[in-house]
Amino acid sequence: MRIELERRANPSLLFSVLSPFLALALTVFAGGIMFALLGKDPVSALYSFFIEPLLDIWSLHEIAIKAAPLILIGAGLSVCYRSNNWNIGAEGQFIAGAIAGAIVPVVFHDWHSSLVLPLMLIFGMIGGALYAAIPAFLKAQMNTNEILTSLMLVYIAQLFLDWLVRGPWRSPDAYNFPVTRDFAPEAILPELVSSGRANLGFVFAIVAAVGLWIMMRYTLKGFEITVLGQSERAGRFAGFSSKRMIWFSMLLSGAFAGLAGISEVSGVIGKLQPIISPGYGFTAIIVAFLGRLNPLGIIAAGLFLALTYVGGEAVQLTLGVSDKVTRVFQGLLLFFVLSCDTLIQYRIRLVFSRFGQTSEGGAH
DSSP: OEEEEESSSSHHHHHHHHHHHHHHHHHHHHHHHHHHHHHHHHHHHHIIIIIGGGGHHHHHHHHHHHHHHHHHHHHHHHHHHHHOOOOOOHHHHHHHHHHHHHHHHHHHHTOOTHHHHHHHHHHHHHHHHHHHHHHHHHHOOOHHHHHHHHHHHHHHHHHHHHHHHHHOOOOTTTTTTOOOOOGGGGSOOOOOSSSOOOOOHHHHHHHHHHHHHHHHHHHHHHHHHHHHHHOOHHHHTOOOOOHHHHHHHHHHHHHHHHHHHHHIIIIISSSSOOOOOSSSSHHHHHHHHTTTTTTHHHHHHHHHHHHHHHHHHHHHHHHOOOOTTTHHHHHHHHHHHHHHHHHEEEEEEEEEEETTEEEEEEEE
16 A cells, blocks of 8 residues: 555635645644643633733734844745745745854954944855855856755754854953843944834845735736746746746845844854854744745744744743644644645545555545
């Protein structure tokens, strides 16, 4: 017996629209079972995870802080994925952007000017784009699998950051701890309001997502992305270049990831250290697919995934569970999102083989 997937002739439009919500419901249900197996009251645990963070101003600011990089990176990745370019290395581009943007406040720490912050943001975007250019070049010129190259580059970026903060960029005033100098006040992203820590990074994320939505819906470039993503052959007949699209989508997503990286370092951490991300670059992949590769949907998906980070911290304190609970929830969500989308487009078919004869059975 073997299991095959057979494409449905007429996928349900209703279930295609409801797929993300069904995936969310299944994730919450599976999470309740997980808490019950851990010996915790599922209702109380789910309340602490999903509802309690929404009732406190401080927690709302934390959600905005964590949503900003997820939305920025997810919006950039949506362009890649819709054009059939699978950038999995946004985490490395996030780190590269943080390093490039930190050149100004770390290397030129004695320079105090209103130009410091704009230069940091520009350098961050350039750093992320240049790092994404590596897998883009390898795919465009050598037909190398960008999934593997972009993913492997993540570990190089992480190790390079670790070397920098332990070596040439380590602060002389940090008592031998692996951190850089604290950024000067002019190198810190301003807070949105005085009641919490949310900063301009959230504004960058919303503006970027809305801008990409306008591009995808109303411009020729958006049409080109859609056509090449659905059929490269049809795109060639329309005069579109798949190689140029590789460069465009990878550089754009890398620039957004780099902007997220320097915004996180400048707005939240205030210096470079060995770990600057809890995995935003990988979580943003879930955000992109949960948002249906639509930049406006990615805003909502980014806020929800940010809630899982804050909710995970809440249940650690209130229930004493492991910090891995957040990753489990995010993994369940990705699993259910992909499963729902797959079962909407395909039906499962069981193929039985016995003594050289084959019989088939379908499952709806």
